[in-house]
Amino acid sequence: MEFNSLPFLIFFPVVTLLYFGMPKFLKRPWLLCCSYYFYMCWNAAYSLLLLFSTASTWACGWLIEKSRSKNGRRAALIVNLGVNLGILFFFKYFNFFSESFSGLLTQFGLNVTPLTLDTHIFLLPVGISFYTFQALGYSIDVYRGVIPHERSFLNYALFVSFFPQLVAGPIERAAHFLPQLKQDHIFEYKRVSAGLKLMLWGFFQKVVIADGLAVMADKVFDAPTLATGQQAVLGILFFTIQIYCDFGGYSNIAIGAAQVLGFDLMTNFAQPYFSASVREFWRRWHISLSSWLKDYIYFPLGGSRCSTLRRCFNLMLTFLASGLWHGAKWTFVIWGALHGALCCLEAVAAKPAALISKKLRLAKLRFLTRPVRVLLTFFTVSFIWVFFRAETLADAGTLCGSVFGLFSNGLFDGAAWMSALEGVGFFRTASASSPLLAQLACGTGVSLLACTGLLAVGDLCEICTRQTLHTTVQKLWFPARWAYCVLITGCILLFGHFGVSSFVYFQF
Numbered sequence: 001m002e003f004n005s006l007p008f009l010i011f012f013p014v015v016t017l018l019y020f021g022m023p024k025f026l027k028r029p030w031l032l033c034c035s036y037y038f039y040m041c042w043n044a045a046y047s048l049l050l051l052f053s054t055a056s057t058w059a060c061g062w063l064i065e066k067s068r069s070k071n072g073r074r075a076a077l078i079v080n081l082g083v084n085l086g087i088l089f090f091f092k093y094f095n096f097f098s099e100s101f102s103g104l105l106t107q108f109g110l111n112v113t114p115l116t117l118d119t120h121i122f123l124l125p126v127g128i129s130f131y132t133f134q135a136l137g138y139s140i141d142v143y144r145g146v147i148p149h150e151r152s153f154l155n156y157a158l159f160v161s162f163f164p165q166l167v168a169g170p171i172e173r174a175a176h177f178l179p180q181l182k183q184d185h186i187f188e189y190k191r192v193s194a195g196l197k198l199m200l201w202g203f204f205q206k207v208v209i210a211d212g213l214a215v216m217a218d219k220v221f222d223a224p225t226l227a228t229g230q231q232a233v234l235g236i237l238f239f240t241i242q243i244y245c246d247f248g249g250y251s252n253i254a255i256g257a258a259q260v261l262g263f264d265l266m267t268n269f270a271q272p273y274f275s276a277s278v279r280e281f282w283r284r285w286h287i288s289l290s291s292w293l294k295d296y297i298y299f300p301l302g303g304s305r306c307s308t309l310r311r312c313f314n315l316m317l318t319f320l321a322s323g324l325w326h327g328a329k330w331t332f333v334i335w336g337a338l339h340g341a342l343c344c345l346e347a348v349a350a351k352p353a354a355l356i357s358k359k360l361r362l363a364k365l366r367f368l369t370r371p372v373r374v375l376l377t378f379f380t381v382s383f384i385w386v387f388f389r390a391e392t393l394a395d396a397g398t399l400c401g402s403v404f405g406l407f408s409n410g411l412f413d414g415a416a417w418m419s420a421l422e423g424v425g426f427f428r429t430a431s432a433s434s435p436l437l438a439q440l441a442c443g444t445g446v447s448l449l450a451c452t453g454l455l456a457v458g459d460l461c462e463i464c465t466r467q468t469l470h471t472t473v474q475k476l477w478f479p480a481r482w483a484y485c486v487l488i489t490g491c492i493l494l495f496g497h498f499g500v501s502s503f504v505y506f507q508f
């Protein structure tokens with residue numbers, strides 16, 4: 001069941017109304033049943049896989065708590081990690097590693113047919129990377145003594161399967177979410193109103209901006225060999241905004257839906273495209289995943305409390321894991337490796353840069369240079385998105401070559417840029433009887449520019465006020481709040497794409 005579908009628009013109000021109308025002792029079983037129904041709408045059989053992951057990690061927590069020896073606790077954790085990561089490997093990575101290994105053997109003259117799974121039979125379970133990491137985080141926290149074992153299997157099962165964030169996060173921590181299940185959530189107008197406004201903003205991001213830009217970005221990425229240099233640049237920039245609005249929109253809908261029900265989910269985005277470095281970008285982008293990788297991979301490897309060389313090794317390994325987590329393709333591995341390499345470069349250059357800044361007394365001028373650093377980071381991150389979106393390394397290389405080709409030819413060719421905009425569907429060709437501005441108004445370009453501008457204003461408001469957009473909206477005068485809702489709803493109705501399209505991160 002997709003958030004941007006009619007079934008969900010019926011499902012969620014029914015779940016909410018019945019939830020607030022029933023006694024406390026029925027609320028958690030009700031949400032658990034609804035969460036499993038939500039997942040079973042995709043594939044009923046794979047709900048058993050979700051149940052197995054839940055049961056095995058809960059049992060692991062029980063064994064860790066009951067074990068009297070450190071070796072026994074460690075053994076329980078290792079078995080649990082092996083079982084759950086083994087399932088994740090089987091469904092998501094088996095074919096990738098089998099084909100890669102066979103390809104390596106072929107380079108040495110050994111022709112080996114790779115053993116692969118039939119993807120029509122063994123479907124990739126939706127959300128498996130998300131709920132597996134969430135469940136494993138619980139096991140590791142119990143082992144470390146961060147939290148006690150959750151004695152109620154019902155509470156723990158709901159923690160793993162809570163439907164707003166089940167298939168694409170945020171990846172919640174047990175210490176944050178489990179205590180909320182012991183509270184009685186009653187209807188509160190202000191909280192419900194704020195949650196609905198956040199959901200409205202998420203729908204705006206998804207069906208207006210993300211799905212609108214996807215139409216144009218797909219024209220470039222689906223046929224990279226046919227794209228001109230200008231079209232390649234436009235496709236990359238469009239996808240850069242699309243992926244943010246698509247995943248950010250999902251996160252806002254999930255957080256807003258949970259808020260309506262009385263639950264608080266962690267923030268997943270914090271204006272990532274206003275970052276002044278790649279390291280800062282990863283503190284603002286997919287926060288639940290980056291913090292999970294930091295706590296459970298980067299810090300156990302030694303973190304930054306080690307030599308510079310070792311720190312770079314830790315960073316690279318963490319980002320390679322991030323790339324593989326996103327998908328079983330070499331494009332994702334390269335994407336993660338590039339981010340890791342840039343973070344290593346920034347880490348190595350941090351101390352020399354600080355010393356130079358101190359000697360030249362440039363610290364007070366950082367606010368002047370920040371806009372330049374933000375732009376550089378934005379274009380760098382945008383360029384690396386090529387490897388995330390491209391189907392193959394060859395396609396990524398083609399688009400990269402087209403972009404670099406602009407620097408020697410066509411960078412300042414206005415006619416070529418206008419032709420590229422027309423080619424991706426930004427506007428239609430102007431005729432003698434219809435001026436260009438009229439054609440722009442008839443196309444999708446002006447509406448998308450206006451809506452993307454509204455998104456940028458929202459992010460800037462969050463930076464300036466240091467609070468979330470929906471918090472600021474909630475503090476507005478009553479007519480202003482309604483005007484905001486009417487504006488966003490109008491944009492959705494006028495410019496939204498209502499053919500149900502999956503969220504990008506559902507494939508992970």
